[in-house]
Amino acid sequence: MGHMQESESPKLYAAREPIFPRRVKGTFRTLKWWLLAVMLGIYYLTPWIRWDRGPAMPDQAVLLDLANRRFFFFMIEIWPHEFYFVAGLLIMAGLGLFLFTSAAGRVWCGYACPQTVWTDLYILVERWVEGDRNARIRLHRQKWDLEKTWKRLLKWTIWLAIGLATGGAWVFYFTDAPTLLGQLLTFTAHPVAYGTMAVLTFTTFFFGGFAREQVCIYGCPWPRIQAAMMDEETITIGYRSWRGEPRGKQTVAGNGDCIDCMACVNVCPMGIDIRNGQQLACITCGLCIDACDSMMDKIGKPRGLIGYLALTDEPLERQGLKDKPIWKHILRPRTIVYTVLWAGIGIALVAALFLRANLDVSVSPVRNPMFVTLSDGSIRNTYDLRLRNKHGEDRWFTFTAFAPADVTLTLEGTEEFRVLVKANETKEQRLYITAKADTVAAKTDNLPVRLWITDAEGPSLPPVTDIPKAERVYKDTVFHGKVE
Incomplete structure (x- = not known):
């Protein structure tokens, strides 16, 4: 009895059964091909786009310059202290994921997730x-012979080449792409570059070629939390059982439209x-819709046996009534709140981007x-700028x-009230503020002081009264006197 109970206990992990999706044509398959081409094109080609930023600056349009702690995106430059821009974009990405999932289910998983995109590419190969x-099923079951060996070796070689290109494209985002490519080919690049490429080559090869749906089912947390983002108004893929059941041949009276051809199962990745x-594993890629619509065309039945619909549409369709308009499914309190938050953060980031000054100063009293x-007898305070x-x-x-x-300023290392700061650099400067003995400032604690900083263009020192293209900012600080 104990042995029987042990053998009948459910397993937490099911051994993987290889899936061999059948080729399918249709609207959603075409959409996925176009998105795949566009997204992979952007990923592989973006590091090679040039952008002139002047002398002594990188001319790569998109560059994550970790060495100098700056991010470049075409005309936009993000400095380390402006990381809130990156944080804001990450928040927008999260809210966007919530918004699209709430409105149309797991469209991210089905069309734009890197795991889906590269798996599609690997299945194509x-x-x-x-x-x-x-x-493919026949070859999988076939014993290892010459045919199976050369086909597997060719397939794996192409997969490795795609993985290598993927890892190579990634490292190009972190330094000048043409320079790094030359170093990689001459084996003079930094070991970190080779290590990163090796890791990404292996993960792309393994996840896209062998793990595939296992990553979505067991490795990705999103299927577990998508239910919190969806409700009965969410548009997702479903089977209209009231129309398709009972399944069987169309020559049998009383059968539904589903002829149990398994086309929807055979094309599912x-x-x-x-x-x-609805199932946790469904990524709403729409390929089952294409397969079913194609079969409905062949047997002369209307399309839509499998399609995008909301749960609230089911009772209406059962009664032969018209579905709700799509805009009513999309425009509801949850999606409106997500949209307002998403747009608000985006507008705030754009405003902050265009309102930020090219001159930035931080003042830290010692x-x-x-x-x-x-x-x-004079009192002097020290500030690090x-x-x-x-x-x-x-x-x-x-x-x-x-x-x-009355207070006086002194800059360490110069008798002037001005210092030269090189282009796109940060300079640390020590500043002294002094109050003469027996003055109000010398005897006052926490005296407010406002420092005005004006920058002027040019390699030579302009006159104080002639500052072209000047920009001015201020910083508030305090002066500590000797209180008796």
Whole structure:
């Protein structure tokens, strides 16, 4: 008895049964091919787009320059202290995923997820080398012989080449692509580049070629949380059982439109039967719709036995009533809230991007000690400045101070009130603010001080009264006097 109970206990993991999707033509398959071509084209070609940013600056349009801690996207440049732009884009991506899932189910999984895109590409290669579904099944069951060996070796070689191109394209985003390509070919690139390419080559080869649907079922968390994003108004793929059941031959009276041809199952990359209802493994790719519509055309039945619909449409269709318009399914409180949040963050990021100054200054008072008493009794405070010049040319930063009491400024290393900051660089500068003895400032704690910083263009020092193309910002700080 104990042995029987042990043998009948459910298993948490089912051994993988290989899936061999059949080729299908139709609207959704065509859409997926176009999206695949566009997305892979963007991924592989973007690092090679050039963008002139002037001397001493990278001319790559999209570059994640980790060495200098800056991100470049065409005319946009993101500095380390502006990481909130990246955080905002990540939040927008998350909200966008919630929005599209709430409105149309797992469209991301079915059309744009990298796992789906590269798996589609790998299946295309597999079909080109080994044939369509029946030929691949036969080859899979066939003993290892010359035919099976050369076909598998050819397929795996192409898969490895795609994986290598994928890893290579990824590392090109982090440094100048033409330069890195030359280094890779001459084996002079940094070991990190080779290591990254090796890891991505293997993961692409394994996930796209062998794991496939297992990644979606066991490795991806999104199927587990998609139910929280969907409700009865969400448009997703479903089987109209009230029209298709009972299944069988059309020559038998009383049978539904489904002839149980298994076309929808044979084309599914996840290997599921959509007629069994909504399932965790379904990625809503729409291929079952194409297969079923094609079969309905052949037997002279109307299309739509399998199609996009919402749960609230089912009782209406059973009664022969008209479905709700699509816009009523999409425009509902949940999707409106997601859209407002998504658009609000996007507008805020765009506004922040265009309103940000090319001159950035941070002021940090030195707290140890709070102040220094000089030999003549004057009180001096010390401040550390970080001056960021986001312009494409050298700029002079000029300093002035405004306070309720008289104070004087001194810049360390120069008698001027100006320092030169190189193009697209950050300069650290020490500033001293001094108040003479027996003045109000020298005897006041937490005296507010406003530092005004003006930048001016040019390699030579312009006169103070003639500052062309100047930009001005201010920073508030405090002056600590000696309170008796």
